[in-house]
Amino acid sequence: xxxxxxxxxxxxxxxxxxxxxxxxxxxxxxxxxxxxxxxxxxxxxxxxxxxxxxxxxxxxxxxxxxxxxxxxxxxxxxxxxxxxxxxxxxxxxxxxxxxxxxxxxxxxxxxxxxxxxxxxxxxxxxxxxxxxxxxxxxxxxxxxxxxxxxxxxxx
Amino acid sequence: xxxxxxxxxxxxxxxxxxxxxxxxxxxxxxxxxxxxxxxxxxxxxxxxxxxxxxxxxxxxxxxxxxxxxxxxxxxxxxxxxxxxxxxxxxxxxxxxxxxxxxxxxxxxxxxxxxxxxxxxxxxxxxxxxxxxxxxxxxxxxxxxxxxxxxxxxxx
DNA sequence: CCGGGCCAGTCTCTTTTCGAGACCGAAGCT
DNA sequence: AGCTTCGGTCTCGAAAAGAGACTGGCCCGG
Numbered sequence: 001x002x003x004x005x006x007x008x009x010x011x012x013x014x015x016x017x018x019x020x021x022x023x024x025x026x027x028x029x030x031x032x033x034x035x036x037x038x039x040x041x042x043x044x045x046x047x048x049x050x051x052x053x054x055x056x057x058x059x060x061x062x063x064x065x066x067x068x069x070x071x072x073x074x075x076x077x078x079x080x081x082x083x084x085x086x087x088x089x090x091x092x093x094x095x096x097x098x099x100x101x102x103x104x105x106x107x108x109x110x111x112x113x114x115x116x117x118x119x120x121x122x123x124x125x126x127x128x129x130x131x132x133x134x135x136x137x138x139x140x141x142x143x144x145x146x147x148x149x150x151x152x153x154x155x
Numbered sequence: 156x157x158x159x160x161x162x163x164x165x166x167x168x169x170x171x172x173x174x175x176x177x178x179x180x181x182x183x184x185x186x187x188x189x190x191x192x193x194x195x196x197x198x199x200x201x202x203x204x205x206x207x208x209x210x211x212x213x214x215x216x217x218x219x220x221x222x223x224x225x226x227x228x229x230x231x232x233x234x235x236x237x238x239x240x241x242x243x244x245x246x247x248x249x250x251x252x253x254x255x256x257x258x259x260x261x262x263x264x265x266x267x268x269x270x271x272x273x274x275x276x277x278x279x280x281x282x283x284x285x286x287x288x289x290x291x292x293x294x295x296x297x298x299x300x301x302x303x304x305x306x307x308x309x310x
Numbered sequence: 311c312c313g314g315g316c317c318a319g320t321c322t323c324t325t326t327t328c329g330a331g332a333c334c335g336a337a338g339c340t
Numbered sequence: 341a342g343c344t345t346c347g348g349t350c351t352c353g354a355a356a357a358g359a360g361a362c363t364g365g366c367c368c369g370g
Contacts, residue, residue, distance in 0.1 A: 002202050010264035012254030013185050030168050039318050047157050049358050084257050089291045090280050094246040099167030102239050107300030109165035115295040119284020125245050129274020136244045140270040145262030194347050204329050
């Protein structure tokens with residue numbers, strides 16, 4: 001049970017990873033972004049064991065990343081991304097950029113184009129003040145409110 | 156062994172996930188970006204079992220994401236990010252943005268500031284043609300070279 | 311009103327992976 | 341020689357994953 005406790009650390013990279021970092025969870029979300037909503041569709045698209053899928057969908061619902069509800073028209077339940085879930089899109093797109101660059105010898109299998117535009121979606125890391133593009137080397141970490149709070153808790 | 160075969164699919168999100176998507180791998184990389192290079196440092200920072208760490212570092216080296224080499228000065232080996240590894244930074248920063256937004260009730264624990272600038276690093280998804288900020292709804296997927304290649308293979 | 315299909319979800323059993331901690335061998339110091 | 345540090349390995353019990361069969365609701369055609 002040590003692993004789950006990593007989520008208590010005051011780190012905004014660690015906490016999402018503890019929630020999302022296993023074999024299937026991000027793959028399930030990728031399907032959700034591709035428009036998949038039904039249990040069987042997730043299952044057959046990914047080949048994930050049904051009991052595993054059940055568990056993962058449940059956790060995503062618990063985290064407020066998906067909602068489960070009786071489908072708008074028919075009766076079968078469907079799983080839809082919440083706002084919180086939607087906000088994960090840049091994570092998947094960042095993975096996609098990396099995959100296209102480093103794991104796609106024959107070129108990108110799919111282009112994620114801007115609709116009605118010849119352009120393509122790209123993730124960029126930039127400074128929100130001067131707008132300059134940044135890399136890991138340009139980073140200066142600095143304590144924030146959440147860290148102070150966590151420190152106070154410990155004491 | 157079905158799971159690993161997902162990496163054969165022509166999808167630039169799936170392929171990275173099969174390589175990186177488990178409990179520890181991305182956490183190890185997060186440490187690497189924080190400057191950690193030594194076996195024991197990874198181990199004690201994360202609390203990962205030693206045998207697990209050994210396995211994960213080995214895989215990352217196999218993927219060309221880390222290099223293992225006798226440390227520049229002393230004799231102990233060190234693990235360093237390659238170019239390919241460095242390119243994963245936006246993935247971790249995208250997770251960080253999401254974590255700050257949705258899993259940091261007390262505010263961001265750490266600000267990743269632009270050095271010598273009051274600004275902060277932010278991931279954005281934008282069109283590489285018109286520059287407009289994009290969301291999942293603005294995407295129009297389109298077959299690319301890698302998909303055609305994969306299709307030819309199947310036939 | 312009966313049988314089939316389809317669907318979401320559950321149960322069972324086997325295999326794989328994980329985790330904890332002891333153990334090992336190679337420096338490096340005293 | 342004896343102790344420490346460090347990277348790395350080994351063993352073994354516990355947890356999670358995988359496959360596949362099974363259940364039960366619902367709808368449809370007959």
